[in-house]
Amino acid sequence: MQFSPSDYFTKLKKAEIFPDPERPLEIDLGCGDGSFLIDLAVHFPSKNFLGVERLLGRVRRVCRRSQKEGLQNLKVLRLESSYPLEWLLPDHCASRVHLLFPDPWPKKKHHKRRLVSEEFCTSLVRVLEPNGEFLFKTDHQEYFEESMSVLNSFPSLKETRWDPDSYYPQTDFEKLWAEQGKIIYYARFKSNQ
Ligand SMILES: C[S@@+](CC[C@H](N)C(=O)[O-])C[C@H]1O[C@@H](n2cnc3c(N)ncnc32)[C@H](O)[C@@H]1O
Numbered sequence: 001m002q003f004s005p006s007d008y009f010t011k012l013k014k015a016e017i018f019p020d021p022e023r024p025l026e027i028d029l030g031c032g033d034g035s036f037l038i039d040l041a042v043h044f045p046s047k048n049f050l051g052v053e054r055l056l057g058r059v060r061r062v063c064r065r066s067q068k069e070g071l072q073n074l075k076v077l078r079l080e081s082s083y084p085l086e087w088l089l090p091d092h093c094a095s096r097v098h099l100l101f102p103d104p105w106p107k108k109k110h111h112k113r114r115l116v117s118e119e120f121c122t123s124l125v126r127v128l129e130p131n132g133e134f135l136f137k138t139d140h141q142e143y144f145e146e147s148m149s150v151l152n153s154f155p156s157l158k159e160t161r162w163d164p165d166s167y168y169p170q171t172d173f174e175k176l177w178a179e180q181g182k183i184i185y186y187a188r189f190k191s192n193q
Contacts, residue, residue, distance in 0.1 A: 001067070001074075001076075002059060002063050002075070002078065003017060003050065003075035003076060003077045005077075008088065011088065011090060011091075012088055012090055013090060014093045017050060017075065017093075018048040018073070020048070023047055023048050024046075024047045024048070024095035024096075025093055025094050025095060026048070026049050026050070026094065026095060027051075027052065027089070028049065028051045028052065028098045029052050029085075029097065029098065029102070029115070030052065030100070030115075031051030031053045031058075031062060031076065032053065032058055033062060033065075033172055034053075034061065034062030034074075035169075035171065035172050036098075036100060036170070036171040037049050037062065038062070038065055038066055038069060039169040040167075040169065041069075041071045041073050041074040042071070043169075044073075044167075045073060047095075048073045048074075048075075049073060049074045049075075050074075050075050050076070051075070051076040051077070052077050052079060052081045052084055053076060054079065054081075056078060059076045059078045062074075062076045063076055081115060082115065082119075082120065085120070085123035085124065086119070086123045089127045091126055091127070092127070092128065092129045093129070094129060094132055095128075095132050095133070096133045096135060097124060097127065097132070097133070097134050097135070098134075098136075099115065099134070099135070099136045099137075100135070100137045100174070101137060101139065101171060101173035101177075102138065104138065104140035104143040105143075106140070106143075114143060114146070116136075116146070116147035116150055116151065117150060118150060120150075121151060121156075121157060124191070125154070125156045125157065125191050128193075130192070130193060131190055131191065131192070132190070132191045133160075133189065133190055134151075134157065134188070134189040135186075135187075135188050136151075136186065136188075137174065137184055137185065137187075138184075138185050139173075139177040139182045139183065139184055144187075148187060151187070151189055156193045157192070158190050158192055159187060159189050160188050160189065160190050161188070162186055162187070162188045
């Protein structure tokens with residue numbers, strides 16, 4: 001279902017997002033059509049999942065698909081990802097934040113639109129629980145390298161091995177790029193705050 005805060009200018013309480021705030025909350029930034037999030041929500045019924053997506057058509061598609069599956073543990077917030085991270089989400093509310101195949105903005109004049117920046121890291125650490133995880137994938141090598149340099153120089157984040165045993169479905173874009181034989185770059189960080 002779509003999640004629309006009653007007040008966009010006050011920090012939310014976790015219980016305002018889902019009625020069972022003791023459950024782990026995972027956030028997917030730029031969730032697109034939501035296959036990844038829906039798959040996770042089906043696989044982990046005792047966790048809650050919040051997608052953030054700026055395009056209304058995609059938000060509606062995720063909501064329709066989630067309703068078809070009867071999922072009570074998935075909601076989608078229609079906003080620019082940086083706004084809830086910086087202003088809206090409660091401190092230390094999320095066990096994992098996913099950023100999967102974000103728009104790479106390849107033209108130099110658009111690089112400032114890229115999501116991963118020092119400000120992003122500050123907000124990420126604010127939102128993550130202590131020991132919470134940030135999972136990042138992209139097919140864009142140059143964006144990956146730039147992001148890794150920002151993430152690795154942020155003292156509250158520590159890179160950790162991607163755990164191949166944990167259930168982590170492919171996203172829609174990942175399937176597309178994998179079919180085309182593109183290399184997928186990925187990284188996992190833990191917050192030590
Ligand atoms: C390349 S698609 C990837 C979608 C999905 N994560 C996947 O891997 O299949 C990027 C998605 O992020 C959304 N998006 C891009 N920038 C965003 C932002 N600043 N805030 C929220 N959504 C954003 C786009 O609308 C699009 O749905």
